[in-house]
Amino acid sequence: MTTWWPYARIAASLLGSAAIIAQLVRTLTNATEATTAYGSHLLTVGTNFFSFFTILSNLGAAAMLAVAAVWAWTAGRDAVREPRWLAVLIACVATYMIVTGIVYNLLLRGIELPQGSTVPWSNEVLHVVIPLFLLIDVLFAPKRRALSWGTLGTIAAFPILWAVYTLVRANLIIAPATGDHHWYPYPFLNPHITPGGYLGVAGYIVGIAAAIIAIGTGVVWIARRRAASVSA
Template identity: 65%
Template sequence: MKTWWPYVRLASAALGLAAVIAQLSLTLQIAMSDPTPWGSHLPTIWANFFSFFTIDSNVIAAVTFIIAAIWAIRHRRDDEKEPSWLAILLVCASTYMIVTGIVYNTLLRGIELPQGVTVPWSNEVLHVVFPLVLLLDVLFAPRRRALPWSTVFISAIFPLVWAAYTMIRANLVISPSTGEEWWYPYPFLNPHKVPGEYLGVAGYVVGIAVAIIGVACLVVWVGRRRAASVTSA
């Protein structure tokens, strides 16, 4: 597995980036044909696209996989474990992607979107296929290094920053699709639609924060167990 797993990572990263590019291309095409000034404002469209946690998570995972694959190929002749900085990156990427898969398939799977605004195959790659690959990476990738439990808190930094950014920016942006004076990347973050308004949104944010911490704990625990089993073997 040590010899071919880096190429699984490279192929997965290429698929994930292709899915991101395909969806971005369609999003820009829709914007360029929109007759309204807010729907065709490309800087806002670009910023909105990369404000989705799903997109950010997939890009982070793809870049991390490419870095990890290059490192592994360069060290293919030794049995050195992945360096700590790389192991931390993998924990973060795995956590974000697994949570992306969980949130999408539990909260967003049944929400209908206007026909033609998503690329079907890209949507499945970003929300199902690539998250599953990250889960398999946690369970089976070679050279796992045991990390301290403090890694869980490191993995929580980006989601917290993203949540704060999202809630601050939301009321500064006109929705490209509706012209409303706010834009939220996900309906469960929109206090104008969630029962209880900001209190209801806070409930979802807390729930997702718990999920992120829980998944990060699981990823770190698996890494520690796998590293310990290799040491004792």
């Protein structure tokens, strides 16, 4: 596995990147064909696209997998363990992607989207294939390094910042698809339709935060166990 796993990581990186590009092209194409000023506002549409946790997590995954593969072919060729910075990066990205897969398939898969707004194969790659690959990477990738439990703080930092950014920005823009004076990337973050309003949204955020901490704990625990088994 040490010899061919970097190739698997590069393949996953390229697949994830292709899926992001395909969906971005579809999104911008739909915007150029919109008949309203707010629907055709490319800057807002593009910024919204890169405001989805799924897209940001997959961008991070594509970059991390490529960097990890390059490291394995260069400085890591004779290394016993991956460097700490790479181990932390893998733990963060893997946690976000696994949570993305879980949240999408439990909360969002059944929600109908406007016809032609998504690229079906891209949607499956971003929400199923790459999350599964990152789970496999956590379980089986070679040269795993043990991480301290303090890594959980680093893992939690990005989702917290993303949630704050999302809720602050939401009421500052016009939704391209509807013209509403707010835009939320996911329905469960929208207090205008979520039962209980902001209190209901807070419940979802707490639940997802708990999922991130739980999955992150599992990722760190697995890394520690795998590193310890190699040392034993």
